[in-house]
Amino acid sequence: MLGAVLGYKGNQAAAKAARQTAELNAKIAENEAILLQRRKTSEEANMRKSSERTIASQRVATAASGVQMSGSALQAIADSYFNTEMDALNIQYAADIEQTAKASEAAIRRAEGNARSSALKVASYQSLLSGAEKAATYGMG
Numbered sequence: 001m002l003g004a005v006l007g008y009k010g011n012q013a014a015a016k017a018a019r020q021t022a023e024l025n026a027k028i029a030e031n032e033a034i035l036l037q038r039r040k041t042s043e044e045a046n047m048r049k050s051s052e053r054t055i056a057s058q059r060v061a062t063a064a065s066g067v068q069m070s071g072s073a074l075q076a077i078a079d080s081y082f083n084t085e086m087d088a089l090n091i092q093y094a095a096d097i098e099q100t101a102k103a104s105e106a107a108i109r110r111a112e113g114n115a116r117s118s119a120l121k122v123a124s125y126q127s128l129l130s131g132a133e134k135a136a137t138y139g140m141g
Contacts, residue, residue, distance in 0.1 A: 004127050004128050004130060004131015004132065004134070004135075005128070005131065007123075007124065007127030007128070007131070008124045008125070008127050008128040008131075009124075010124075011120045011121065011123045011124030011127060012120070012121065012124045014120045015116070015117040015118075015120035015121045015124065016117070018113050018116035018117045018120060019113050019114065019116075019117045020113075021113060022109050022110055022112055022113015022114065022116070022117075023109075023110065023113065025109040025113075026105075026106040026107070026109040026110045026113075027106075029102050029103075029105040029106040029109060030102065030103075030106050032102055033098070033099050033102030033103065033106075036095065036098045036099065036102065037095055037098075037099060040091055040092070040094065040095035040098070041095075043091055044088050044091045044092065047084070047087055047088065047091065048084060048088065051080065051081075051083075051084040051087075054080060055077055055080045055081070055084075058073075058076060058077055058080065059077065
């Protein structure tokens with residue numbers, strides 16, 4: 001019977017550890033999501049700064065050549081602004097995908113931990129019942 005009780009306690013402790021480990025892994029995935037978002041925000045800001053420098057260079061080159069800011073020159077700058085916004089949207093979209101993946105990973109970690117915990121709890125009850133059955137069988141014999 002002592003072995004059954006020890007098995008019960010051990011499996012209960014393992015179930016708790018499985019839940020705690022899963023929660024830790026889920027928190028890590030959530031923290032990674034935050035870091036990924038910060039990286040994408042920085043990437044977008046850097047891309048916008050670079051684009052602004054390029055557009056400023058285009059304006060200076062156009063002004064230095066004596067060409068009026070109209071027609072093709074104006075269209076080139078407009079295209080640069082449009083491309084900047086498209087690049088920014090692509091960065092934001094990639095960030096959304098990464099955030100969703102990390103949120104899913106966190107949910108999966110928690111679900112796996114709960115499943116392991118449940119399995120270990122069932123094993124703990126089986127251990128206790130098995131020990132009680134053996135004790136009852138030996139007591140009758």
